[in-house]
Amino acid sequence: MRIFLLASVNPFAPTASGVRSYVLALARELAARGEEVVVLGIGPQKFIVDGFEFVPVIDRISNAFQFALAAMRFARKHSNLRGIVHGQRPDDLVGFHLLAQHVPTLVTLHGAHGLVVLDRRGRVVGSMYRAVERYSLSRTRAILCVSPRTQAYFEANYPHLRDRLHSIPAGIDMDLFRPHDRDGARARFGMSEAARVVLFVGRFEQEKNPLDAMAAYFWVWERHPETRLVMVGNGKLASPLREWAAGTPAPVEILDSVSQEELAWLLSAADVLVVASRNEGLPTVALEALAAGTPVVGTSVGLLPDIVKPGVNGYLVDQISELPFFLERALCETRWATDRCRETVRAFGWDRVAPAVLEVYHEISS
Template sequence: MRILALTNLFPTAWDPLRASFNRQQFDRLAEFHELDVMVAVDFRDRLRGPRGEAPALRHARASDFTFWYPPRIGRGLHGLAWYASLVSQRRSMLRDGRYDLLLASWAYPDAVGTARLARRLGLPYVVKVHGSDLNVQADQPSHRPQIAAALRGARAVVAVSDALAGKARALGVEPGRVHLLYNGVDGERFRPGDRTAARQALALSPDAPLVLYVGNLKQSKGCLDLLEAFPAVLARQPDACLAFVGAGAAAATLSRRAQQLGIADRVMLAGARPHEQLALWMQAANLLSLPSHNEGVPNVVLEAMACGLPVVATAVGGIPEVLPGQAGILVPAHDRAALGQALGEALGRDWSREAILEHAAGFRWDDNVRRLDRILVDAARPTNA
């Protein structure tokens, strides 16, 4: 088939580290089908200029368009603005592409705009939902009816967690058209490694217990909760360290607050790192912590387990579905006291790496893409077939 994937969740020169999970999945899917990826680039990012180079693709083809929209006000019009931006800039590609299927990855405005495009082109479409597109945006009165209509009009809705699948059904999607499909992990890259060698490569202390956070530095990801909980860890293990790998608006706040707490010498802000370097950080760490306030199923949790690393995370979204007791500890969101206690407990526990790896083996990109292929092929069949 010829498939056009439409999404903001994909690496570009304006955000080279964005959504590596979609890059991995779509590039593998392109081994089965001709796949073009059309990426929406926020006009503010476009005006700021490129920040690097997008990772190379082996099979898929990627291009982009500028998403122009009214900021602050008119958010209920973003689906229409997304569609108008795409059509005005990529009219010939859409007309001449001879696509069999559209695949939208993110509910708003991407899926809403894709639904309009599908009607214009007379094509079936599939929507993939990820987390806050349903957990947050679908609760906004101006967005909810549009998201619900876009999902109901799709031939299939692919949810990365069972919790999200339930939200899609609650929006009126027929249960038979909702598919649960957990993301996968690149097992060649994310695997156990020698901790001493990894720490030498990263110039880290060879012996200090290391708690690792990987992700965007923003409040909804719980990075500030993690910092506030860390003094409780230091009370039990004074030589412990906390490393934040990522970038975002909360970076300055984290640095300032670490100084105020008197723990700046135990906290490292390592900045954003390419996806291929994350495995080395996980191999160097004692545990990963992701205390998000809402989630789908974050790939960083799956990748950490594939490295044999235990995880302390919040019981939100699909995280409880993929993080069993033998692989980590769950705590309530926003509960910094519980988080600090869990971190201390996790650092002191003798985890079975073999048990963690056995569980993590269930999340593989090969299996994921084969299932996605079947969903898309079924969705593209004529309805009277």
């Protein structure tokens, strides 16, 4: 079976992206199982790595619309394509639905992206996206939802597509994301052994709420000056975050990006991962943190309410105003067991997730 994974990801540029992690890890896992895998994404050139082929449909983009257009041009040029096309957004598949209708398609929904578009771009653009989403989903043979909440949202909005919806979470590389030696991990990043380290990983965009995550850290730092914040990501809010951090004596380090290998070490170096998102599908980085033995403090988004158990592997808040108090509790009042954190996400290993995705591939191709 030939599988095309279509996504606006650039394997040459490490970024804090759950979708990027999902696509590249899925490609590696499928290739290891003997499948022929091609990743269609963003980059300067073709290459073969880890058993799969990468083919760029465009060399760079400044917005998601440009990638959707590039995918449409690819579909026109390769209208006789043979295989399955697996997209990560409904709008990216429109070109295949219009110009290569014989190709079976499926999409992974990493959350309710229409709500993100509405929040970022306003009602007019949000309505346009919803129309494209409706068109594309109605022509997609299978729809994978990364959490039960995501599935429930799309069942409510598209009840006629209920039979095509599958709840299959994103997988985690349990070998890569594992507990590393804490002292070695901290030495790797120049962190003091005595520091209490808060980590934020994600796009610096409104829906990820990095400003509230930083505000929660500052509240804790005023009471516990041994705390330190590390933020990994990029986006429109990068400048405000850096300006705010520069204007305070609290130790804050902001990194543009790190590789998956470095992220695994960074998660082991941290005392807690903070998630302040307004909307999420999973989020993937929270599962990776737990796999590394690091507890999570965050908002009740995506799959987190089904995974995070208070005092066992983290804390969740219903209101963002509660985040500072629970962050302090996690850092200063709770003893965490690394193995208990890791055990809570063992079911998300790719060894269990990939077979479920493959089963859907066989269903839609038969």
